[in-house]
Amino acid sequence: MSRDSESQHDPGGIEAGAEVGEAFRAVEGADFDAPLEPERADEAVAVDVTDVAPELADPAVVAEIVAPTREIETPVGEPLVELDKVTVKFGGLTALDNVTFTIRRGEILGLIGPNGAGKTTCFNAMTGVYRPTSGTVTFDNQVMAKLKRNQITRLGIARTFQNVRLFGEMTALENVVVGTDARHKTSVPGATFRTARHRHEERDAIDRGMALLEFVGIGARATEKARNLPYGDQRRLEIARALATEPKLLCLDEPAAGFNPAEKVALMDLIRKIRADGYTVLLIEHDMRLVMGVTDRIVVLEFGKKIADGLPSEIRDNPAVVAAYLGVPDDATA
Numbered sequence: 001m002s003r004d005s006e007s008q009h010d011p012g013g014i015e016a017g018a019e020v021g022e023a024f025r026a027v028e029g030a031d032f033d034a035p036l037e038p039e040r041a042d043e044a045v046a047v048d049v050t051d052v053a054p055e056l057a058d059p060a061v062v063a064e065i066v067a068p069t070r071e072i073e074t075p076v077g078e079p080l081v082e083l084d085k086v087t088v089k090f091g092g093l094t095a096l097d098n099v100t101f102t103i104r105r106g107e108i109l110g111l112i113g114p115n116g117a118g119k120t121t122c123f124n125a126m127t128g129v130y131r132p133t134s135g136t137v138t139f140d141n142q143v144m145a146k147l148k149r150n151q152i153t154r155l156g157i158a159r160t161f162q163n164v165r166l167f168g169e170m171t172a173l174e175n176v177v178v179g180t181d182a183r184h185k186t187s188v189p190g191a192t193f194r195t196a197r198h199r200h201e202e203r204d205a206i207d208r209g210m211a212l213l214e215f216v217g218i219g220a221r222a223t224e225k226a227r228n229l230p231y232g233d234q235r236r237l238e239i240a241r242a243l244a245t246e247p248k249l250l251c252l253d254e255p256a257a258g259f260n261p262a263e264k265v266a267l268m269d270l271i272r273k274i275r276a277d278g279y280t281v282l283l284i285e286h287d288m289r290l291v292m293g294v295t296d297r298i299v300v301l302e303f304g305k306k307i308a309d310g311l312p313s314e315i316r317d318n319p320a321v322v323a324a325y326l327g328v329p330d331d332a333t334a
């Protein structure tokens with residue numbers, strides 16, 4: 001297997017990356033959302049990225065390429081997402097009940113709660129997947145309507161999924177370059193006839209894709225098929241692909257699922273690095289140590305209602321939160 005996979009890995013794959021556009025066209029229509037069953041590679045074929053792109057040896061250069069349009073003129077702390085009395089009902093079931101909170105630019109907000117608390121519903125209402133039964137969601141000063149997936153991306157929201165979803169047969173670099181396509185400006189004829197502008201956009205996408213892989217710590221695996229990456233690297237690749245769309249809001253849905261303690265610590269470092277690069281992050285995660293360790297603020301849901309909103313230290317000692325997680329009545333903890 002290693003011999004076969006080795007022959008598929010083109011050591012010059014980064015330079016040969018101009019063909020990524022072809023690869024993307026070849027997979028158009030593929031089932032992007034199909035969960036990828038992770039396979040652990042017996043042998044990794046690593047490339048030294050800095051051999052072909054020496055500038056990527058400098059983390060400051062990488063950080064700059066990864067966030068080319070960050071809004072440095074916008075003061076951190078301005079609201080990016082505002083939920084105002086949002087209720088979502090499914091028939092007779094109230095999944096989200098009169099929920100109000102804000103995500104500010106430049107912060108890492110944790111959204112937590114026991115199973116069935118309404119986190120996913122809240123997330124879907126926030127990103128335009130569900131239209132609230134009542135109340136409003138404002139994103140970047142616009143009231144959100146119900147949106148299609150590509151409209152959500154263009155608005156500036158990117159997400160990762162609970163289950164890894166990648167193009168398994170594409171390389172790591174190709175997976176990221178596909179993400180950058182959402183921002184391309186070339187017309188369909190321009191892409192078909194490979195105009196100079198289109199070629200320029202492709203080249204930029206490849207350069208940025210490499211920087212993104214380096215940023216999330218898997219630059220050396222650029223030419224490996226996504227399917228062959230170790231599980232932790234697949235999760236990092238998902239984050240790189242989400243960042244490729246240059247989102248105003250990055251939503252991480254249980255990014256630590258299946259991670260060991262060391263991988264969780266490394267993930268916390270990566271999330272902090274993403275925030276330091278000017279991104280706003282929404283984190284839905286069950287692992288309390290990770291949530292407490294990395295977020296600036298936490299919103300807690302229980303049975304569709306917001307029961308707490310505050311700093312991690314406040315949430316940790318909040319009796320209603322403790323009761324929600326331990327499953328004991330509020331009055332028993334008083």
Ligand SMILES: Nc1ncnc2c1ncn2[C@@H]1O[C@H](COP(=O)(O)OP(=O)(O)OP(=O)(O)O)[C@@H](O)[C@H]1O
Nearest residue numbers: 090093094095113114115116117118119120121122
């Ligand atoms: N599309 C739907 N149709 C009907 N009921 C739904 C739908 N989506 C969610 N629900 C219900 O709404 C409630 C909240 O579910 P939700 O998935 O938002 O919770 P959650 O906090 O994300 O849970 P988990 O941590 O288990 O993922 C649950 O009772 C769930 O069964």
